[in-house]
Amino acid sequence: MATLMTERKRSALTRGRLPKSTPWVVAASSIVVAAALMSLIGFNVFGWAVLSAVLFAAGNVVSSAVVEGRRKATDKLATSLVLGAFLVALLPLVSVIWTVLVNGVPGLLAPGFLGTSMKGVTGAIDNASVANHTPVLGGVYHAFLGSVLITVWATLISVPVGLLTSIYLVEYSDGNKFSKVITFLVDVMTGIPSIVAGLFAAAFFGLVMGPGTKTGFVAAVALSVLMIPVVVRSSEEMLKIVPNELREAAYALGVRKWRTILKVVIPTAISGIASGVTLAIARVIGETAPLLVTAGFATQINSNVFAGWMASLPTFIYTQIMTPTSPSNPDPSNQRAWAAALLLILLVMLLNLGARLVARIFAPKTGR
Amino acid sequence: MFSGAALGAGVLIVAVLFAVAMFLVIQALPTFSAAPADITGGKGFLSYIFPIVVGTLIAAAIALVIATPIGVAVALFISHYAPRNMARGLGYVVDLLAAIPSVIYGAWGATFLASQLKVPYQWLADNAGWIPIFGGPASGTGKTILTAGIVLAVMVLPIIASLTREIFLQTPMLHQEAALALGATRWEMIRMAVLPFARGGIISAVMLGLGRALGETMAVALVLSSGPMIASLIRSGNQTIAAEIALNFPEAFGLRLMNSSPPAWSCSSSPCW
Numbered sequence: 001m002a003t004l005m006t007e008r009k010r011s012a013l014t015r016g017r018l019p020k021s022t023p024w025v026v027a028a029s030s031i032v033v034a035a036a037l038m039s040l041i042g043f044n045v046f047g048w049a050v051l052s053a054v055l056f057a058a059g060n061v062v063s064s065a066v067v068e069g070r071r072k073a074t075d076k077l078a079t080s081l082v083l084g085a086f087l088v089a090l091l092p093l094v095s096v097i098w099t100v101l102v103n104g105v106p107g108l109l110a111p112g113f114l115g116t117s118m119k120g121v122t123g124a125i126d127n128a129s130v131a132n133h134t135p136v137l138g139g140v141y142h143a144f145l146g147s148v149l150i151t152v153w154a155t156l157i158s159v160p161v162g163l164l165t166s167i168y169l170v171e172y173s174d175g176n177k178f179s180k181v182i183t184f185l186v187d188v189m190t191g192i193p194s195i196v197a198g199l200f201a202a203a204f205f206g207l208v209m210g211p212g213t214k215t216g217f218v219a220a221v222a223l224s225v226l227m228i229p230v231v232v233r234s235s236e237e238m239l240k241i242v243p244n245e246l247r248e249a250a251y252a253l254g255v256r257k258w259r260t261i262l263k264v265v266i267p268t269a270i271s272g273i274a275s276g277v278t279l280a281i282a283r284v285i286g287e288t289a290p291l292l293v294t295a296g297f298a299t300q301i302n303s304n305v306f307a308g309w310m311a312s313l314p315t316f317i318y319t320q321i322m323t324p325t326s327p328s329n330p331d332p333s334n335q336r337a338w339a340a341a342l343l344l345i346l347l348v349m350l351l352n353l354g355a356r357l358v359a360r361i362f363a364p365k366t367g368r
Numbered sequence: 369m370f371s372g373a374a375l376g377a378g379v380l381i382v383a384v385l386f387a388v389a390m391f392l393v394i395q396a397l398p399t400f401s402a403a404p405a406d407i408t409g410g411k412g413f414l415s416y417i418f419p420i421v422v423g424t425l426i427a428a429a430i431a432l433v434i435a436t437p438i439g440v441a442v443a444l445f446i447s448h449y450a451p452r453n454m455a456r457g458l459g460y461v462v463d464l465l466a467a468i469p470s471v472i473y474g475a476w477g478a479t480f481l482a483s484q485l486k487v488p489y490q491w492l493a494d495n496a497g498w499i500p501i502f503g504g505p506a507s508g509t510g511k512t513i514l515t516a517g518i519v520l521a522v523m524v525l526p527i528i529a530s531l532t533r534e535i536f537l538q539t540p541m542l543h544q545e546a547a548l549a550l551g552a553t554r555w556e557m558i559r560m561a562v563l564p565f566a567r568g569g570i571i572s573a574v575m576l577g578l579g580r581a582l583g584e585t586m587a588v589a590l591v592l593s594s595g596p597m598i599a600s601l602i603r604s605g606n607q608t609i610a611a612e613i614a615l616n617f618p619e620a621f622g623l624r625l626m627n628s629s630p631p632a633w634s635c636s637s638s639p640c641w
Contacts, residue, residue: 193583286469
């Protein structure tokens with residue numbers, strides 16, 4: 001009887017399989033071994049985690065190769081590599097957010113950071129605040145205002161152009177040659193490096209308004225060059241999935257084509273269009289390079305986009321890090337830069353979240 | 369009227385793109401006919417542009433070498449390995465990587481990553497210094513082209529990951545189930561059914577990533593402490609086109625300004641798209 005039982009256990013189907021508890025045993029032992037090894041060469045949590053993960057993967061693969069055979073072992077190896085790659089990809093995200101939080105929170109909470117500009121903040125003031133341990137003066141209000149104004153103008157330019165183009169592509173063109181040209185050029189435009197868009201706007205306004213023209217509006221034009229293709233692409237996709245029956249029903253009621261588009265097609269697609277536009281805004285609000293060459297760096301509040309240099313959050317971060325206000329004491333500048341970075345990340349995350357909310361709120365009501 | 373406005377918007381896009389190309393060419397032309405001594409560096413246009421073209425290619429190559437395998441693996445994890453109900457959330461997380469502005473990546477690379485990499489660079493210079501690309505002495509700040517390439521890899525990764533994920537999800541279910549039914553393990557199924565189907569998509573995703581890596585400005589401008597062209601990846605040196613423009617343009621005037629345009633021109637005419 002006993003021999004029969006063992007015979008059954010070793011039947012062809014179940015032979016050569018590791019018991020279900022194997023991964024847990026391997027995990028526990030690799031954590032212990034890793035801790036032991038790390039205590040030999042100096043303990044740190046990060047190294048411990050990495051070493052345990054590597055040992056765990058190796059232990060799993062080797063035990064599987066011994067008992068289950070080469071194919072299963074390869075499968076396990078691939079699984080470990082794929083999971084490992086995903087964890088490695090998460091590292092920079094966590095690290096970036098952690099760095100920005102740690103460095104940015106003190107500056108963001110500093111009194112007056114959100115309400116004042118950099119006007120009159122000189123190296124001497126920074127030196128004094130370091131020497132006397134007084135709070136860092138100077139703020140980000142001018143840059144925040146500049147970012148918002150430039151982005152609003154860029155949106156005002158690119159949403160009508162982008163939306164109308166996608167309407168032309170979907171509703172009017174019937175796939176003729178010109179629409180193919182536009183689609184191709186929009187793809188090309190998506191690939192324009194952001195600094196080239198900035199150079200174009202700078203050169204264009206330099207030609208029209210006189211050389212060296214740097215205003216918020218020039219920056220807005222540069223940003224809309226980057227924004228238009230994103231808007232066209234996303235609204236085109238959204239207009240395409242509006243069911244044809246809706247259009248035909250409107251035509252059957254004798255409604256004109258433009259009215260059908262305005263009253264039927266766009267309201268149906270508005271959730272997708274709005275979320276696409278929000279994502280496009282989130283993309284351009286963090287652009288630095290085009291602003292650097294088109295809007296200049298200002299240290300004071302400028303609410304007129306048509307005259308004078310204008311600051312923005314990304315260029316504020318860039319200049320504070322690259323050329324600290326006080327070259328001998330870069331700490332106050334770094335603090336301001338990281339606080340501005342935190343503010344910028346919060347803005348972008350809010351916009352991304354907003355895009356998803358907008359898509360959900362404005363979604364066409366499909367229930368009856 | 370309405371159709372006219374829609375058509376007009378389309379025409380405007382074509383006009384803008386044409387204008388972008390025209391302005392770059394017009395602004396760049398004086399550089400080609402200028403006396404060699406007037407060009408930055410004083411040795412003529414080609415010797416000015418050659419090092420920064422090479423630097424751009426090196427940085428982009430490093431970025432792609434790192435980001436392609438990781439990006440494809442991340443996409444595979446989300447599409448084929450992660451539990452179904454988690455996959456959507458994980459996709460959002462990867463998209464978050466793409467949402468962080470480039471200047472913040474630059475600041476992170478310059479302050480955090482560069483200082484973390486000093487020790488490994490020193491180790492590489494000591495132990496692998498006989499390979500030209502790891503030739504010492506290692507940079508004391510960590511602000512090297514390899515660091516810039518790693519930062520670029522982080523920025524390119526979400527592009528590759530999200531595009532290849534879409535392709536992986538489109539693999540015909542029947543192919544995958546057929547492979548599994550024949551007794552293939554999950555990895556064999558992916559190797560035989562998913563990867564062959566997605567090869568074209570992976571290549572195009574990598575090309576789009578290449579476009580981003582070539583044109584990226586701020587991260588490189590902040591991370592790299594630039595210098596003349598050198599072979600070693602772990603010493604300060606090299607420069608990329610886009611960062612060269614950003615660092616020079618704000619103070620540029622006259623011919624110096626025009627010098628900035630050909631790099632931009634070569635950057636946008638390269639396969640950025």
